[in-house]
Amino acid sequence: MKLSELVKQRRMLQTSKPNKMSDQWAQFKSDMIKTMTWKSVISADRQSHLQTKLKMVTSAFGHVEQYMDETIAELTEQIKQLEQTAYPQSYKWYVEKKLPEEADPGTVEHKPIRLLERNHNILDKRMKLYNDWRFPGMCIQPRHGWVENIASCDPLYMVDYEKEHCETSLKVFNERFQKKIRTYKMNVWHPKAERIFEYLPQNQFGFVLSFNWLNFMPREGIKQVYQEIFELLRPGGIFMHSYNNCEYHATCRLFEHGTHPYMTSSQIRELAQSAGLEYHFEHSDRGFDWLELRKPGELQSIRGGQALGKIEVDNRVELEKEQNIKAHGVMTREEYWGYLDEGARLGIDTYKNLRRNYSWEAVRQKVLNKKAQIKQKEEKEKADKAKQQALKDYVQSKKG
Structure with a gap:
């Protein structure tokens, strides 16, 4: 059986569990017992018999839920077995197919990501939470819109595999504002890559945004991205990104069709945790997924003005x-x-x-x-010694 079919079946069972019906039944059972016992003219034998029937139905709900849990666990185990080949296949797909495309400027497309209105509204509100002039912000591969949502970040960085790829996104701003935006080149991730964000200041960013980039990266690449993003964020900073969550049927089929790598919500959280990033927020809607990760610590602004100077590659x-x-x-x-x-x-x-x-x-x-504390302590000790010596000298002089 295909991996996507197992994922689909598991998802159907997970969303069909009789939790709500069970709660409704529990309320109905409680109401029924109250009705029978409160000033009831029903005989005690019939009341006892009816309560026994109610308990049998309650027990049946429990048995159905238990069987569904066992079936979900069985499907999960089958999925894990197939994942042992899915992750290596994703790595091979990236190296052989996606990596050559990433290195080819001719494949760059600038187009908005089409979203359902409900997802668009949530995403818009979440981004604006981090649109703060007190902290630097960065948009990775700003090819799909949204960069204007974080325009208040000061300074605002755009990074891509070539600085020229940012030019289309710059045009959403007026010429005066364009001069304030800092564009930088990042390296394409490959298995032997030492650094992706080689020339960016570390421990400075309050917010980093990436859409439709990690969707095409295998877990080995995501692991390195997380490690480097951790270094770029200041304590309390947020990294928001989308990814291809194959815990849904549709996105799992993208992997099977050879257009996306395999990744899951549980796996990506493990990668984030191993890099030191904390889970902050997650949105998932039938395969449209984004994650917000936070660097531990308190987000504080200590700038007295423009905090970061322009960094060039040479010298x-x-x-x-x-x-x-x-x-x-x-x-x-x-x-x-x-x-x-x-x-x-x-x-x-x-x-x-x-x-x-x-x-x-x-x-x-x-x-x-x-x-300063150590110096103050040393000076105090030195002063105390001087006083003691002066007192000693004074006593000696009196004796003489």
């Missing part, structure tokens, strides 16, 4: 130093790593916890505060 370190001067508190990657090492050495927290739970500036401030 990156020198330009980051220049950025540091202009950015009022944003440091280079090398400086940040130095503060992490120093914070761990000073006993503020472990290297891992400092990196996960605090923004770049917060780490720097903690290190500076700790060093």
Whole structure:
């Protein structure tokens, strides 16, 4: 049997379980017993017989639900067996078919994603929750609309495999606003890729949006994307993305037809958790799925103005130093790593916890505060020693 057929059958059983009917029956049973016992003229034997019948129906509901649960578990086990080949097939499909397309500029299409109105309305509201001028935002492959929903993010980044691919999306804004948007090139993911987002500032973004990108990536690629997104987000930041949830019949058929990889809601949550990202929100409607993941910590704005300078590919370190001067508190990657090492050495927290739970500036401030405390303590100890020595000298002089 095909994987999609098993998924369809399981979904039908999951949505057909008699929970609602069972609740209605429980209420009917309760009402019936009250009716029989309250000032009833029905004989005690008939009341007892009727209550026995009611219990038999209740028991039948329980048996039906138990059998359905056992059938769902059996189908799930069959699906897991087929998944052992589905994931390797997805990887092979991406490498042999999708990867050459990703590297070909001629395959780039700019067109909106057609959504049902109910999904469109929910998505629109969710995006606007994160449309905040206090934090930088980024749209990955802004080819399908929606980027205007996060236009208040400051600064706003657009990234794609070529900077030119962002030009069509830039045109939704006026010329003055276009100059404020930062476009960058990201690398195509492949099995030997070291970095995807190589030139973007880490630990800075409050919101990252991706639509119809991870839908075409195997789990190995999604795993690396999650790891790098974790580094890009500041504590409390959100990553919203769509994906191909094959726990529905229609999207599972896309995998079987060779147009999408295989992925499930449970698997993608495991990948997110392994990268350190927390589940925040999920919307699922018959195969249209998006997920919102959150980096642990509290989202805080510490900028005094424009927080990030423009980063170019060439002479990156020198330009980051220049950025540091202009950015009022944003440091280079090398400086940040130095503060992490120093914070761990000073006993503020472990290297891992400092990196996960605090923004770049917060780490720097903690290190500076700790060093100031140590210096203050040393100066106090030095002053106390000087006083003791002065007192000792005074006593000696009196004795002499």
